[in-house]
Amino acid sequence: MAVVQFSPAQPVRAPEREDLHLAFRTVRARSLALTRGLSSEDQLVQSMPEVSPTKWHLAHVTWFFETFILKAHAHGYRPFHPGFEHLFNSYYNSVGEMHARPRRGLLSRPSHDEVLDYRAFVDEKMLQLLETAPTHLAPELSRLTILGLNHEEQHQELMMTDIKHVLSCNPLLPAAFEAPAPARSIALEDGWAGYEGGFVMLGHAGDGFAFDNETPRHKVWLRPFSLRTRPVSNRDYLAFIEDGGYDAFDLWLSDGWAVVKSEGWEAPLYWTKRDGEWHEFTLAGLRPLDLDAPVAHVSYYEADAFARWAGARLPSEAELEIALRGEPITGNVLPDVEDGAAMLAPMPRAAEHAGNNLMQAYGDVWEWTASDYAAYPGFAPVAGALGEYNGKFMCNQFVLKGGSCATPHGHVRASYRNFFYPKDRWQFTGLRLAKPY
């Protein structure tokens, strides 16, 4: 989907209003299209505290529009259901009390059909508001609507990673989507790309949409560094396993070694051996492990241990951002589909995903960095409830860059900062090696 961009200082003129309507309808329809292969029972399950049921996602992104736009700006708006403010509030203390995150899977009511009715109700009210709002409200409505659409797209990726975990817990190992023919790996140059370093500017620049955590732009110093031209593959990672990587305490951070022992990790999440052969659970069901695809579903701890084993290190956020900025935005990302999803999985490298210096720079897997998710110098959350969107999570997490096979196009950019806890591995998370130049 093309990203609709507005200057916040300008009122919404008629053509821009049409673009905003189109973007709204497109993003909202896409969320439903992504669920088309799922039963209503699939959409209720919560397989672990970090996973939200699909139905909850569909309602929560709707709650976002209702809470921050309709209740604030639609004259005389009456909420669809008074209890939904509580049920579908994720973490906004400014809005009020919320239903506990680990208990979202207990919400058998409202039914799936009622959630779809809620979506349709809010869609209609939103489109009415965008059509009839007075001119002086237009810039603020644009800003909030574009934020709401970007928020919904973030949840589209979470819906895919969450349902993958849900289905992986079912002994039948069901497929969510049809699988396309496997992509063929194309031999491309494999090596290291060198970068000079020096003083560089990091963070968002330009007029396009960015989240507040990508700002302000600021200067950092980088020593010369090199990046591997491709992400670490399943073949690479299998060599680490077969070399006893999960048994070698000296490769691991102390916290990581503790998790390896307590969780009994011996391979990435979703890897399993059948008849002596490694397989991987995918959104298209269980498949033989594709050795040429980037390794996915590894934690920060595993990525860090692998890098140490390989005689390299993880890149910093700044190093990856500078490298990504020099690459064309192309890659294996969430496909644009009207009536369902293609199989979402990291793929072997292909000629069309080769860039200037790196292969698969964007898409396939989020790449762990060695950088804490922290505020940029001078960062200030926006005033009000939406200031809770990013800033309060800047503690104990690590930054990931580049987007994955489940990331919507509009979220694939060099300055984008994804973040997860170091033990997390249910996202499409992989790595790329770095070393001194």
Ligand SMILES: [Fe+2]
């Ligand atoms: Fe959210």
